[in-house]
Amino acid sequence: MPRDDLLREIRTALQHAGGRQAPEPPAVRLRIPAIDPEARIRLFCEAVERLAGKAHRAVSAADACAYVSAVLHGGTAVASGAGILHELGIAALPGVRTGLNSEGPLRSLCAVADLGITGADYALADTGTLVMLASAEEARMISLLPPTHLAVVARDRILTGLDELFSLLPHPDQQTSSMVLISGPSRTADIEQILIRKVHGPGEVHVVVVDT
Amino acid sequence: MAEELDGRFRSTLSDEKLQAAVYSGTGLLMQKRQAVVNHDVLPEYQELRDQARALKEHALENLEAYLEQFESQVTAHGGKVIWCRDGDEVAEFFVRLAREKNARLLVKSKSMTTEEIGFNERLERHGLEVVETDLGEYIVQLAKSRPFHIVVPAMNMTRYDIADLFSRSLGIASETVPENQTQIARTVLREKFLTADIGVSGANFLVADSGAVVLVTNEGNGRMATTLPKVHVAIAGIEKIIPRAQDLPVFLKLLGRSATGQPLTVYTSFLSGPRRPGEVDGPEDFYVVLLDNGRTRVLADPGKRESLFCLRCGACLNHCPVYRKIGGHNYPWVYSGPIGSVIGPLYRGLDRDPWLPFASSLCGACAEVCPVKIDLPRLLLDLRSEITERRGRGWQERMGFRIWAWVMGRPRIYEILGRMATLLMRSPASGRWLRRAPAPLNVGPARAWASERDLPPLPRQSFRELWRARAAGRRDHAAR
Numbered sequence: 211m212p213r214d215d216l217l218r219e220i221r222t223a224l225q226h227a228g229g230r231q232a233p234e235p236p237a238v239r240l241r242i243p244a245i246d247p248e249a250r251i252r253l254f255c256e257a258v259e260r261l262a263g264k265a266h267r268a269v270s271a272a273d274a275c276a277y278v279s280a281v282l283h284g285g286t287a288v289a290s291g292a293g294i295l296h297e298l299g300i301a302a303l304p305g306v307r308t309g310l311n312s313e314g315p316l317r318s319l320c321a322v323a324d325l326g327i328t329g330a331d332y333a334l335a336d337t338g339t340l341v342m343l344a345s346a347e348e349a350r351m352i353s354l355l356p357p358t359h360l361a362v363v364a365r366d367r368i369l370t371g372l373d374e375l376f377s378l379l380p381h382p383d384q385q386t387s388s389m390v391l392i393s394g395p396s397r398t399a400d401i402e403q404i405l406i407r408k409v410h411g412p413g414e415v416h417v418v419v420v421d422t
Numbered sequence: 423m424a425e426e427l428d429g430r431f432r433s434t435l436s437d438e439k440l441q442a443a444v445y446s447g448t449g450l451l452m453q454k455r456q457a458v459v460n461h462d463v464l465p466e467y468q469e470l471r472d473q474a475r476a477l478k479e480h481a482l483e484n485l486e487a488y489l490e491q492f493e494s495q496v497t498a499h500g501g502k503v504i505w506c507r508d509g510d511e512v513a514e515f516f517v518r519l520a521r522e523k524n525a526r527l528l529v530k531s532k533s534m535t536t537e538e539i540g541f542n543e544r545l546e547r548h549g550l551e552v553v554e555t556d557l558g559e560y561i562v563q564l565a566k567s568r569p570f571h572i573v574v575p576a577m578n579m580t581r582y583d584i585a586d587l588f589s590r591s592l593g594i595a596s597e598t599v600p601e602n603q604t605q606i607a608r609t610v611l612r613e614k615f616l617t618a619d620i621g622v623s624g625a626n627f628l629v630a631d632s633g634a635v636v637l638v639t640n641e642g643n644g645r646m647a648t649t650l651p652k653v654h655v656a657i658a659g660i661e662k663i664i665p666r667a668q669d670l671p672v673f674l675k676l677l678g679r680s681a682t683g684q685p686l687t688v689y690t691s692f693l694s695g696p697r698r699p700g701e702v703d704g705p706e707d708f709y710v711v712l713l714d715n716g717r718t719r720v721l722a723d724p725g726k727r728e729s730l731f732c733l734r735c736g737a738c739l740n741h742c743p744v745y746r747k748i749g750g751h752n753y754p755w756v757y758s759g760p761i762g763s764v765i766g767p768l769y770r771g772l773d774r775d776p777w778l779p780f781a782s783s784l785c786g787a788c789a790e791v792c793p794v795k796i797d798l799p800r801l802l803l804d805l806r807s808e809i810t811e812r813r814g815r816g817w818q819e820r821m822g823f824r825i826w827a828w829v830m831g832r833p834r835i836y837e838i839l840g841r842m843a844t845l846l847m848r849s850p851a852s853g854r855w856l857r858r859a860p861a862p863l864n865v866g867p868a869r870a871w872a873s874e875r876d877l878p879p880l881p882r883q884s885f886r887e888l889w890r891a892r893a894a895g896r897r898d899h900a901a902r
Contacts (some may be wrong), residue, residue, distance in 0.1 A: 213505040216714055220486045220660070225723035232484035235665040236476045239672055241466070275812040276770025313703050317650075321616065337686045349702035350649045354642065372671035372686075379430050380668055383499060383632035383694035388649075388704055391690040396642040400558035400574060400684070402443075402582055409557060409604055410611065411689065 240373040250335040250368045251419055257338025262407065263415040265338075271298040274362065274418050276326065279303055281360055281416055285324030288316070288355025291347035292329030294362050297421065300327060311346065320355035326412070328353050330361040332378075333417070336371040337393050340417065343389040353392065359412040361392075364420050426530035427752075427777065434748055440578055444749050447577040448740040454683025455737060455791070464679070473672050475795045478731040481630075481663050482721065485800070486593035488630040488663045489712065495633025499695025501708035508715050512657065515711065516620075520728065523653055523707075525550070525619030529611075531637065531644040532556035533624025534572060534734055535659050535713060537756040538769075541564045541622075541675045548837065552622070553614045555643040557607055564591045570750035572757065573681050573736035578749060611643070621647035621705065625658035627673060628710070634694040635710060638677060638687040645689050654693070654705035661721075661730040662710050667692070670753030676793035716769030729764050729801055731794040738798060743884055744781055760798045761789035765806065779805035819866070837886060844880045855879070 221228065245253070255265035268274035278287075278300050289308040295301040301308040309392065310316040322324060328348060332341035340361050344350050353359045369375050382389040396411030407413045434440060459467045481488055493503040506512045519525070528545065530536065530552055542552040542563070554563040558575035562568065565587055569575035576584070585598040588606060597603055623644055627636040635656040637644040650652045664673065670692075678684040697704035722727050739745045739759030750758040754775045755766040763778045779802045788798040815823075829836050846860040856879055858864055859872040883891075 212507055212511060216505045216507060216712075216718070217486050217489070218658075219714070219718045220489070220721065223718050224483065224485065226486060230487065232487035232665075235480050235669075236473065238666065238668045239473045240668060255677035280855075311702055316702060317616075323799050338808060339686060343774060344697070344701050346700035346702065350645070354645050354649060356828075359566075372674060376668045376671055380666075381632060382692050383495070383634050385899075387499065387693065387695045387698050387708075389692040390645065391686065391692075393684075393688050393690075395684045395688070396640070397688055398557045398604060398641050400556070400561070400576055401579075401584060401603060403447050403574070403577075404600045406601050406604045409608060409643070410555065410615070410646050420490060 211351050216419045242374045242377060243370050245335065245370050247365065247368070250370060251365055251421075253293060254335040254338060254368050255419065256415075257336065258394070258417050259338075259413070261338050261415075263394050263417060265337065265417045265419065267419045267421050268298075268412070269421050274289045274298045274420060275300055275303060277416075277418055278306075278360060280318045281358065282306070282325055286322070286327035287327050287360075288323045288352050288356065289327040290329065290349060290352050292362070293347070294329045294364060294420065296326060299360065300362065311349075313349075316349055317351060317355075320351045323356045325358045325360060326352040326354070326356035327360045327362070330417075331367065332375055333363045333419075334371050334391070335368055337372040340392040340415075341375060342390050342392065343382070344390075345386060350388060350390070353390070354411055357408060357412055358414040359392075360416040360418065362418045362420060368419070373379055428753055431710045431748055434752055439580065440749060441747070443578055443580060443836075444746055447571070447574060448746050451574075451682065451740040455680060455740070458679045458683050458685060464675075468671050470676055471795050474676055474793060475731065477664055477672065478794055479671050479728070481665055482661060482727055482730055485660065485663065485721065486528060488665060489660060490857075491630045492628055492633055492663060492710075495631065496695065496708075496710055497632050497633075498710075500698075501633065501695040501710065504709055504711045506713050506715075508545060508712055508713075509541070510690055512539055512541065512711055513544040513548070516545055516550070516655070517707070519653070519655070520545075520548075520550055520620065523619060525653070527614065527618045528552045528622055529614050529618040529647045529651065530559075530622040531624070531639060531647040532559050533622070533657060534569070534574075534756060535624050535657050535715075536622065537569060538715060539713070541657070551794065553618075555611050555615070555641075556639070557604060557641060560607055560611065561587065564588070567750070568756060570758075571736060572734050572759070572761075578751070582588050591726070615646045615650050618647075618651045619709060620627070620653045620655060621649075621651035622654045623647055623654065624844045625656045625662050625710070626677065627670065627690075628658055628663045628666075628712075629667050629670070629694075630663055632692075632694050634667065634692050636670065637691045637693065638674070638689065639691075640682070640688045641682075642689055645691055648691060649704060652705060653707040653709070654696075655709040655711060656693075657713060658710040660714055660717055668869055677733050677735055680733070680737040680791065680793040693736070694749060720765070720768045725804060726768055726801065728796050729761070729768055731796055732761050732765070732795060735775050735793055737791040737793065741787040741791050743783055743785060743787070748781075756826075760802070761796070764798060767805055767809075772805070772812060776809045776813065833886075837884070839878075844884070847877075847879050 258265040287306045289301045330340040400410045561576040570578040625635045678687045696708040745759040855876040859868045
């Protein structure tokens with residue numbers, strides 16, 4: 211068995227006996243700055259824009275819907291099953307398809323849609339990051355295949371940064387098989403170090419922060 | 423051997439286009455990193471480095487326990503861990519898996535570990551198609567080359583090289599605009615993603631308490647390769663393990679900044695097992711291949727163990743004056759720069775490419791920028807001394823040091839020789855700098871050494887003479 215051989219070799223290399231327990235690791239280092247909600251929203255929006263994303267603070271459901279319609283601009287969209295999209299009426303906008311929960315049809319739709327609309331479980335203020343946990347409501351490919359991604363985040367879901375996220379979610383694996391952090395549009399600098407957007411993921415990222 | 427190397431270095435040094443590409447490429451990465459680690463924007467930077475190092479040290483000192491914990495967590499989430507000692511075992515697993523799943527096309531997101539074992543070539547021999555999906559790696563694969571840089575694989579190529587390459591291998595009209603080149607690759611690779619049977623990725627971190635594979639990418643190819651195909655296999659060196667998910671912020675804050683000057687890369691995926699009941703998409707099968715490939719041997723040597731802390735950020739390459747001149751392809755293995763000069767000989771054995779640890783000026787820039795504080799100059803020195811011990815010192819070297827010791831023990835002779843050297847080096851032809859060793863010494867090693875270096879001429883008066891004059895002056899002063 212390569213497994214047992216390899217583990218034995220590692221034990222020998224470390225001069226450990228079998229059945230040994232690891233001692234306590236160094237203490238976890240998580241520092242959460244005190245930043246009030248209003249400042250978090252402002253920092254988050256600034257960070258999104260720095261990454262060439264677009265951030266919009268929606269003061270009402272109608273405002274959120276109007277922004278989404280403007281981004282959609284007569285095109286087609288796929289919306290996830292996130293509750294917030296239904297509550298705000300975004301899922302019911304013309305041109306938006308939702309409620310697809312089998313993989314094949316969803317994939318075909320995502321491959322041709324102009325826009326993918328999702329919720330976001332959290333957002334990180336310091337890096338302008340969207341945190342998305344895959345679930346029955348939230349498929350991975352809606353934020354991945356269409357050329358534009360629009361995420362709707364409730365204002366109380368904006369965290370200060372990674373440290374706060376991992377103190378809230380010490381074990382993401384207990385909730386989902388996939389947690390993805392998205393910081394701005396897909397990009398590369400592989401050719402002559404020139405920054406180019408829209409490689410494999412969306413080339414445009416919009417975030418609607420719902421202020422109410 | 424030495425002459426062949428010499429020729430290769432010379433041709434790299436005289437390739438102006440390549441020199442410009444490497445100089446500006448690495449220079450830009452240095453600037454970008456500096457802008458996000460300086461004390462004004464990241465006051466906790468040094469603290470993060472210390473914590474990251476302590477965590478890596480701890481994880482490796484308890485490696486077997488964390489690997490077992492990792493395996494049991496992956497299994498609990500419905501995935502499977504495959505243990506492999508080398509590339510042969512990895513290939514064997516993949517060929518079996520492909521047969522079992524009736525798979526033919528594999529898409530791969532960027533992974534240096536797979537480069538290490540010649541993954542693509544091995545699988546192609548079995549009739550499987552492996553497609554690189556990171557833009558740089560895709561270019562490198564089309565060019566049938568190998569990564570020039572750990573983070574920027576095609577750093578050595580210009581847009582014009584890529585235009586030629588694309589039109590030759592994809593049969594399209596020449597396209598020299600990088601945006602358009604990127605869209606060409608996007609279109610070709612999108613088709614591959616949608617039809618691939620197996621997605622292969624590396625791993626930036628393996629999280630023991632979660633059974634999770636963590637991937638960072640900017641283009642989104644990592645997400646595509648681990649979302650669309652029915653099977654996801656991550657290939658990771660055993661040293662990639664960290665204890666807890668809560669340790670990730672420390673590493674993520676350092677990795678993106680050190681590699682490309684980004685506070686966080688565009689996509690960070692935390693993947694723990696196949697899709698769960700209810701989840702709409704994601705792989706149905708999830709495997710993690712744990713690869714040794716020489717790492718256990720390094721682990722056994724406590725003095726060398728820290729070389730396993732490496733996060734593959736590439737910062738040491740960008741800051742290395744040697745890498746910046748000779749580039750990535752003059753290094754004999756897939757890992758280049760200071761870290762390559764250390765782990766190459768360590769993973770593959772000191773008798774292969776023993777010249778490598780000597781190809782360094784030991785300036786220390788690499789250690790200064792390493793996010794996990796690997797003492798690369800010390801490791802290079804240790805390797806030099808081991809290689810020298812093994813090889814044994816040649817008669818010239820032994821003789822040289824014997825003469826040197828003899829002279830150093832005899833101040834009068836030292837002084838006479840010094841005066842002779844001063845006279846020799848003051849020849850009128852020498853001017854302000856000595857361009858080559860003076861006549862009787864301009865042979866053998868002295869000649870080779872001086873051929874690439876200029877020396878200031880020796881001063882008219884030696885230190886000993888100045889000292890004596892000063893002491894005499896002081897006596898005069900005291901007498902007065």
